[in-house]
Amino acid sequence: MSSVPTAVQTDDPTVVPKPDDGGRGMLDSRVSVGLQRRVVLRGLIVAAVVLVAGLFVPDLITSSYYMGVAADGVVLGIMAIGIGFLANRSGLISLGHTAFYGGSAYGLAIATTHWGWSPTSAALFAIVGGTLLAVAIGALVIRSTGFGFLMLTLAFGQALYAVSTLTSVRSVTGAFDGISVTYPSDSTTFLGLSQADLGQPDTFWPLAWICLVVVAFALWLVGRSRFGVTLEAIRENEERARFSGYNTYLPRLGAFAISGACASIAGVLFALKASYVSPDVLGFQLAGDSLIATIVGGFTILIGPAIGAVLYIYAQGKFGDTGNLELYMGLALIVAVIFLPGGVTGWVVEQLRRLRTLTAGRKEARRS
């Protein structure tokens, strides 16, 4: 996340330089990044508290089934908050994040199984690879908006799915059979976790939870930085932002890459936990379901999509067997889009806000 551009620069000499860049920009880090130290510190404290509190979840949830739901939900949630970040900050709805999720999952599986890499370096490789893939695809699709973007990301994701199932690459990806993640030796561990530990929800949980909190905190920082504000300006009116001297291409590409990096992290976690990767991780089903989880959870709030993802995993366990999951997903999407524009979390926050103004109004009335 350290590669986030701190300010939007442009090489075009005809573009008028931004007024507040003059003189102080480079020296005063607060100005160039646009973050106040006090706000960052407060956020850091909140994140640390949440992080530590979350580590006790396995003590609270004793049922291993629900622990599995929570762990899977958090993994999918990391991808979902990436999709939500892009939707919220750039107004771009992506159906192609499976490319980075599945791409990095395959990256980890191939690097460990075929190349004999340790899971740690394979995970790093997969996350970097997934992010670079996001940069490459983003460079092609980021100029489009609305439906064009939706369909292009879908097409790229499905193209990757088609590649993974080709018989000519069966020796690498296993085609429809998928590929089992095999570590170089039984004693190799991922950050101290053996393959068996990673497969157990309660021992896997700290890894997933730490990733979720770190990713969410990083996205929060990015959103509050000057970069995040520039993104919002571009989202609101791309033309006006361009006329005001901002490069509108690179920030959007940056947002897409960040969001792709989230999906890559989630993909690696999935591959580590499941120890098995099949073309499903690149499939249309996952692309649609992760987007629906994002929307039903509500992406106006940073962690909303993660909550949507947990709800989705819960619903999957409950309705997946009867096959009615698809029906309920469709209905949930329709209801959420029409009646709950901010998703479930947006609705809850709205109710809380209404309650607060109500009680504040009553206090006011009592006083007078």
Added chain:
Amino acid sequence: MNLAQVLNGLALGALLMILSSGLALIYGLRGVMNFSHGALYMLGAYFAYEATNQGLSFWLALIVAPLGLAIVGAALELGFFRRLQRRSHIEVGLVTFGIALVINRVIVLIWGDDTHPVSAPKAVDGTTNVFGTDYPTYRLLIIVVALAMAAALVLWLRNSRVGLHIRAASHDTETSGILGINVDRVSLVVVCLGGALAGLAGTLAAPYFAVSPGMGQSILITVLIVVVVGGIGSVGGAMAAALLLGLVQIMGNVWLPSAAVLVPYALLIVVLLWRPTGIAGKRV
């Protein structure tokens, strides 16, 4: 590559042409990419299956199924597109995505998970000699029906009063509303027509591919690619791109059988790099 393969490409392109022109029409008028178009196509195929199962002839199914889908289209227009016309287009698009999921599941609940064959009518079940090649008559029928439909659609859009209204409303909804065109009624016509075209494509596809629950989703992605390649919202562009994709796909099957599934995506990327606005020159 022989004549039969070219004709196969044309038959596939013909189905894509019927589907994508309906999609492009709806997009032009409501600004919404209808993600339930694949599901409507599948519903059309199941209607045809049910109709022939009930003893109706296939020719009658060719009329009944599109009519049924026109009614579904009317429900979509009245229930969703019209009510949500003030909302952002992408939101309405997401609603159609949800509708597609619901329709997919409802189809499985009614007709089950199995693949059902639908037999072509006796009159076109054999083969016809086309310039010395024996070719299934039914696939020729698909090509003929699609081309006739395309010609009729273009003529209707160009020459009729309603066609004029559709073109005007697609160009600028607000201004045409001010000038006295009842945009809601035009939109109802267009969405019904789009649904009917999806039903027609589904009916035609039923004897060709057989009827199965996955058929809508697999063709949806191809149709979306066709619409992007053709230039979003352009009916003519979509028709041209559909035929192009059908032919390129079959060429891929012949020359690169191992990677033929990638052909539509490759076409999309090539068009994007070379002409980002699609064949008809509309911005993606």
